Amino acid sequence: MFVRPIQVTKNGKRHAYWALVESYRTDRGPRQRVVAYLGQMDESGRLGVREAACGSGSRQGRLFDAIKPEWVEVDVGGIRVERCRAFGGVWLGRELMRRLGLTAFLGRLLPPGREAVSWSAMASVLVLARLCDPSSELKIAEHLYAGMALEDLVGVPASQVNDDRLYRALDKLLAHKADLETHLKNRLGKLFDLKYDLLLYDITSTYFEGEAAGNLLAARGYSRDHRPDCKQILVALVVTRDGFPLGHEVFAGNRTDVTTVQEVVTTMEGRYGRADRIWVMDRGMVSEEKVAWLKAGGRRYILGTPKTMLRRFERQLLEGPWETVREGLQVQRCPSPDGAETFILCRSRERQEKERAIHERFERRIEKGLGEIEEACRRRKHAVVEVAKRVGRLLGQNTRAAGLFETDVVAEPQGRARLVWSKVQRWRRWATLSEGCYLLRTNITDWSAADLWTAYMQLSEAEGAFRIHKSDLELRPIWHQKQGRVQAHILVCFLAYVLWKTLGGWCRQAGLGDEPRRVFEELSKIRVVDVVLPTRSGPQIRRRCITRPTDHQTILLQHLGLTLPPSLRLRDEKAAAL
Numbered sequence: 001m002f003v004r005p006i007q008v009t010k011n012g013k014r015h016a017y018w019a020l021v022e023s024y025r026t027d028r029g030p031r032q033r034v035v036a037y038l039g040q041m042d043e044s045g046r047l048g049v050r051e052a053a054c055g056s057g058s059r060q061g062r063l064f065d066a067i068k069p070e071w072v073e074v075d076v077g078g079i080r081v082e083r084c085r086a087f088g089g090v091w092l093g094r095e096l097m098r099r100l101g102l103t104a105f106l107g108r109l110l111p112p113g114r115e116a117v118s119w120s121a122m123a124s125v126l127v128l129a130r131l132c133d134p135s136s137e138l139k140i141a142e143h144l145y146a147g148m149a150l151e152d153l154v155g156v157p158a159s160q161v162n163d164d165r166l167y168r169a170l171d172k173l174l175a176h177k178a179d180l181e182t183h184l185k186n187r188l189g190k191l192f193d194l195k196y197d198l199l200l201y202d203i204t205s206t207y208f209e210g211e212a213a214g215n216l217l218a219a220r221g222y223s224r225d226h227r228p229d230c231k232q233i234l235v236a237l238v239v240t241r242d243g244f245p246l247g248h249e250v251f252a253g254n255r256t257d258v259t260t261v262q263e264v265v266t267t268m269e270g271r272y273g274r275a276d277r278i279w280v281m282d283r284g285m286v287s288e289e290k291v292a293w294l295k296a297g298g299r300r301y302i303l304g305t306p307k308t309m310l311r312r313f314e315r316q317l318l319e320g321p322w323e324t325v326r327e328g329l330q331v332q333r334c335p336s337p338d339g340a341e342t343f344i345l346c347r348s349r350e351r352q353e354k355e356r357a358i359h360e361r362f363e364r365r366i367e368k369g370l371g372e373i374e375e376a377c378r379r380r381k382h383a384v385v386e387v388a389k390r391v392g393r394l395l396g397q398n399t400r401a402a403g404l405f406e407t408d409v410v411a412e413p414q415g416r417a418r419l420v421w422s423k424v425q426r427w428r429r430w431a432t433l434s435e436g437c438y439l440l441r442t443n444i445t446d447w448s449a450a451d452l453w454t455a456y457m458q459l460s461e462a463e464g465a466f467r468i469h470k471s472d473l474e475l476r477p478i479w480h481q482k483q484g485r486v487q488a489h490i491l492v493c494f495l496a497y498v499l500w501k502t503l504g505g506w507c508r509q510a511g512l513g514d515e516p517r518r519v520f521e522e523l524s525k526i527r528v529v530d531v532v533l534p535t536r537s538g539p540q541i542r543r544r545c546i547t548r549p550t551d552h553q554t555i556l557l558q559h560l561g562l563t564l565p566p567s568l569r570l571r572d573e574k575a576a577a578l
Contacts, residue, residue, distance in 0.1 A: 003015070003515065004021045005018060005019075005021050006018070006019050012083065015323075016370055019034050019036070021034055021035065022034075022035045028547040029518070030447045033338055033413065042177075055292070057298075058411070065164060072534040072541070073533055073535060074500065074533045074534065074536075074541075075534040075536065078533050080531075081529045081530065081531055082529070082531045083529065084527055084529045085149050085527065085528050085529075085548060086132070086133075086149065086524065086528075087148075087149040087526050087527055087528035087547075088134040088523040088524045088525060088526030088527075088553075089149055089520065089523065089524035090128050090132055090149055091149065091154055091526070091564075092520065092523050092562075093127075093131045093132060093155060093499055094128065094153050095501055095562060096499045096502050096506075097124065097127070097128075097499065099502060099506070100184060100187050100498070100499070101187055101501060102127075102183075102184070102187075102495075103120075103124060105183050106331060107120045109180070110123065110176075113345060113578065114162060117156050117160050119159075119169055119173075122156070122166060122168075122169035122541055122554045123169050123172070123173045124154055124553070125140070125150055125154055125156065125161065125169075125211070125498070126140075126166060126169060126170065127492055127495045127496055128150060128151055128153075128154075129145075129148075129150070130492050130493060130495075130500050131496040132148065132498040133148070134472075134473055134496075136479060137163045139168075140161070140166060140504075141161050141162045141163045141165075141166060142163075145158055145161045146158045146216070148364045149568070152528070152544070152568045152569075154434060167453065168208075170488035170492070171484060171485070172409040172422065173488055173492070174487055174488040174491060177491055178247075178271065180491075180495065181245075181246065181247040181248075181271070181431050181494075182271060182272075182522055184495075184498050185246050185247070185272065188244050188498070188501075188502070188505075189224075191274045191505065192244070192505045192509075194242065195240070195241065196246070196277065197275075197276060197277060197278060198271070198277070198278050198280060198455055199238055199239075199246065199277050199278070199279055200238065200239050200240070200280045200458055200461060201236070201237075201238050201279060201280070201281050201285065201462070202236075202237060202281070202282065202459060202462035202463060203234055203236045203251075203260060203284075203285075204225055204234070204235055204237075204469075204470075205222070205224045205225060205233065205235070205253060206231070206232060206233060206470070206475050206476040206478060206481075207223065207225050207231065207234065207476060207477050207478070208230055208460070208477060208478050209230070209477045209478070210481055211231070211481075212231050212478075212481050212486075214235060214310075215231075215233075215481060215483045215486060216365060216485070217233050217250065217253065217483055218231040218232070218233060218252075218253060219252050220232065220253060220254060221234075221252075221253045221254040221255070225470075225476060232253035232256055232476070233251070233253045233478065233486060233490075234250065234252065234260070235248060235251075235466075235475075235490055235499070236248060236249045236251060237462055237465055238268055239461055239462050240461075241455070241461065242461065242505075243461035243462070243501060244501050244505070245272065245501065246268060246272065247267070247496065248491075248494050249263070249264055250486070250487050253485045256283055257284040258284070258290055260285075261281070261285050261290050261293075262290065262293060263301070264446055265279065269422065270428050274299075277299070277300070278300045278301065278302060278455070279294065279299060279302075280302045280303075280455060280456055280459055281303050281304070282459055283304035285303070286305060286441075287305045288511070291303070291441075293447050294443075295340075295443065300442075300443055300444050301444075302441075302444065302455055302456050303441050303442065304438070304440060304456070304574065305343075305438075305439040305440065305441050307438070310434050310437060310439055313345055314430075314433070316332060316345055317345070317347075317434065317437060318433070318479075320332060323449055323450065325449075325450045325453060325454075327518045328348060328349035328350055329346070329347070329348050329453075330346070330347045331344055331345065331346050331347070331453050332344075332345045332449065333345075333448075333449040335532055340443060340450075341441055341443050342442055342444070343514070344452050344453060345438070345439055346437065346438050346440065346453055347436055347437045348436045349434075349436065349559065351436040352435045352436025353436070355436055355559045356432075356436075358400050358433050359400060359404075359431055359435070362398040362399075362401035363404060365397075365398050365401075366395065366398050366401055366402065366404075367508075369394040369398075369444045370391070370394065370405070370407070370419065370421050373387060373391060373394070373419050374419045374421075377416065377417055377418055377419055381415060381416050381417075381513060382416070383417060384409050384410075384417040386417070387409045387417040387419060389407045391407050395407075397508035403427045403431075404424055404427045404428060405421055405423060405424070406421065406423070406424050407419065407420070408420045408421070440452060440456050465497060468497060469493055469494075469523075469569075471499055472500070473493045473496050473500070475490065480495060499516060501516075502518075503516040505523035507560075508561060510559040510560050510561070511559060512556065512560075518557055522552060522556060522558070525550075525553070526546065526553065526564070527546070527547045528546050528547070528568060529544075529545055529547065530544050530545075530570075531543045531544075542572055543567055543570075545567050546564055546565060546568070548564065549564060
């Protein structure tokens with residue numbers, strides 16, 4: 001809607017009136033019609049219409065250039081506030097996307113076509129919603145979109161957002177996964193001066209709700225979420241030493257970790273080049289075959305090793321010499337016989353106390369269980385097979401101390417079963433010696449043992465990335481059933497994690513520490529509201545205002561170099577002039 005001056009000649013005199021005019025579409029093209037004749041309004045009335053017209057984003061203000069009143073009469077009793085919506089979180093997410101150049105890049109990847117709403121805008125909606133309030137596409141369409149200021153920031157009316165359009169946006173986005181990861185890697189490297197010499201690789205699982213019958217990747221396997229009853233999928237992630245992601249891959253839920261190494265390493269090298277990178281992986285990724293493959297390709301690595309390999313270094317555990325890295329942590333360098341590799345023997349006091357407490361707890365459980373079985377055999381007649389099964393279940397449920405006990409079920413002449421057990425002191429001596437110890441292996445020869453240990457500990461960044469994916473971004477459970485939609489869902493979570501890490505890096509640069517969660521939560525409290533002011537002459541002034549930040553929020557914004565807009569333009573012209 002807009003206002004139009006009308007000149008009328010009556011009794012030889014020209015009179016000026018104002019009319020409220022609406023534009024609308026027909027099959028024969030755009031048309032206009034007068035909604036109301038406003039007559040000869042006084043200055044306050046004209047100001048009300050002017051505010052209504054300007055609030056809609058039109059250029060009607062120049063019709064009133066000659067009128068510059070400072071005040072307008074407002075019915076104080078009729079002032080009201082409408083449409084209180086979340087603003088701070090989505091606005092901050094939008095700023096992070098601009099900082100990464102992600103908004104413009106999505107526009108180039110998904111150029112406008114014949115669709116009513118651009119796919120790049122819908123992709124932005126998916127990523128921002130995942131960052132601010134992780135939910136299903138249906139909930140975004142029916143509840144969240146209207147409750148957040150996404151309509152004002154993205155420019156898509158709420159009436160044009162539905163679950164089908166969001167699902168199709170997932171399909172469109174997935175086709176550009178590699179391009180997105182490459183762009184973000186380059187952009188993050190420039191923003192935070194990242195080094196890509198050390199690449200951390202880890203893998204996790206996330207489970208499905210539903211059968212996922214048509215998804216070839218959905219399968220049962222080792223569940224990190226303790227949900228063996230559900231089908232799952234594996235998500236592999238490669239990050240820098242600071243936890244900034246380079247890329248991710250998705251594998252079938254029944255794949256073993258070690259079988260993914262070659263595929264992930266080859267993919268990352270094909271995308272970003274081999275250079276002089278060092279791969280860091282935990283013991284679940286290690287097999288002699290994969291170590292040989294890394295060596296054959298001239299790749300450098302730092303790997304965890306299975307606990308059983310400690311047996312080879314019993315003498316070093318007893319004799320040392322140990323080098324103190326920090327209080328409570330000692331390491332020693334153990335070259336391999338052929339000199340091609342170096343083993344780093346590590347001993348942690350905290351880990352030692354934890355493992356000792358675990359062993360003692362499981363030992364008490366087994367002792368109590370064996371005592372109960374022994375007593376049951378004395379009270380009643382039991383078959384040998386039945387007792388042996390009970391003992392096996394007990395040891396299987398308490399494997400951390402099962403090796404300490406030697407058991408035997410014997411049959412007495414009367415047909416009774418009798419349990420005989422004892423403790424293996426040899427096992428206890430080794431457990432006491434190896435508690436808190438673990439072993440690393442590497443083919444890097446020019447680093448100290450302390451530097452190698454420090455590099456391996458950076459794997460905690462990859463583990464932290466998975467925690468954020470699963471808790472803050474709610475990667476799990478997966479409700480999608482189609483394979484492509486599942487992969488697109490994981491991609492959206494990945495993009496939201498990039499925004500999360502960007503905020504973390506931004507906070508460090510601004511001197512706000514390394515806790516983006518608290519910064520995001522605080523700024524997310526900022527709201528946007530519509531303030532409606534009824535004027536004496538009838539028209540209502542509507543302004544979309546942003547709540548004034550608190551002192552704490554103001555400090556955060558100043559450190560980040562951000563300035564909140566005082567208000568937003570009203571996009572709905574009918575709502576601008578009620």
